[in-house]
Amino acid sequence: MNEQELKAYCDPGMVTKRWIDKHVAGSALCAPSNLYATAAFTHKILSEGITGCLVECGVYMGAHPAAMSYVCQTVGKSRKIWLFDSFEGIAERGEEDDTPRIAHLKHGDFRCSIKKVRENLIEWGIDVKVMRFAEGWFHETVPLAQVGAIALLRLDADLYESTRICMQHLYNKVVAGGFVVVDDWNYRGVQKAVRDVVGEIPQLLKVPGTECHFWRKERVIR
Numbered sequence: 707m708n709e710q711e712l713k714a715y716c717d718p719g720m721v722t723k724r725w726i727d728k729h730v731a732g733s734a735l736c737a738p739s740n741l742y743a744t745a746a747f748t749h750k751i752l753s754e755g756i757t758g759c760l761v762e763c764g765v766y767m768g769a770h771p772a773a774m775s776y777v778c779q780t781v782g783k784s785r786k787i788w789l790f791d792s793f794e795g796i797a798e799r800g801e802e803d804d805t806p807r808i809a810h811l812k813h814g815d816f817r818c819s820i821k822k823v824r825e826n827l828i829e830w831g832i833d834v835k836v837m838r839f840a841e842g843w844f845h846e847t848v849p850l851a852q853v854g855a856i857a858l859l860r861l862d863a864d865l866y867e868s869t870r871i872c873m874q875h876l877y878n879k880v881v882a883g884g885f886v887v888v889d890d891w892n893y894r895g896v897q898k899a900v901r902d903v904v905g906e907i908p909q910l911l912k913v914p915g916t917e918c919h920f921w922r923k924e925r926v927i928r
């Protein structure tokens with residue numbers, strides 16, 4: 707797949723991009739292209755009938771779950787959307803988290819309360835009834851959550867151990883054709899956590915203009 711084809715693959719269309727720009731892009735820590743990709747992948751999941759819920763581990767203000775839900779609402783199809791977060795910010799850095807760019811990160815950074823996330827979603831016109839809030843540290847919530855099949859697994863927790871726990875417990879729930887999206891592929895700890903669980907990834911692609919990488923489980927993207 708060349709760069710132009712990849713760009714088209716990660717593009718949800720003008721109407722959705724306008725909605726993202728207007729409502730949620732200012733509340734995300736990532737570039738708008740990341741949010742566009744989340745919306746585009748959700749579109750594909752719904753139009754191809756890929757079964758399962760939509761999951762983000764590391765939600766901050768709730769921008770990505772909002773983009774997922776917006777697409778479901780516009781298409782008229784409902785999916786459960788899981789939001790895993792401490793709502794108290796990130797965990798402690800470990801020895802694998804030695805990428806210079808994140809050397810300044812400390813426990814509690816990127817905190818956004820669950821109350822604020824709920825308020826955001828309501829303000830953006832999102833139906834919070836489809837949202838499943840899994841509040842707490844991943845090592846406490848992820849292994850016990852009754853998640854079921856997953857169509858989209860989005861990981862955005864910055865650190866090795868946080869990412870590893872999510873991959874270890876949720877990756878086997880991703881269905882064939884489901885999407886796995888890793889926001890911080892440029893962080894050594896995150897990349898190591900993913901590779902420690904899945905090993906080599908046959909077709910790893912990069913969302914153009916971002917550091918976010920993704921693949922589809924047991925499915926070649928053309």
Ligand SMILES: C[S@@+](CC[C@H](N)C(=O)[O-])C[C@H]1O[C@@H](n2cnc3c(N)ncnc32)[C@H](O)[C@@H]1O
Nearest residue numbers: 734735764766791792795796797843844862868
């Ligand atoms: C970089 S922010 C997420 C950014 C968000 N996805 C966006 O694009 O705006 C990282 C999030 O992961 C959460 N987090 C990090 N490590 C965690 C852990 N071990 N358990 C629970 N939440 C964690 C933080 O609270 C924070 O909301």
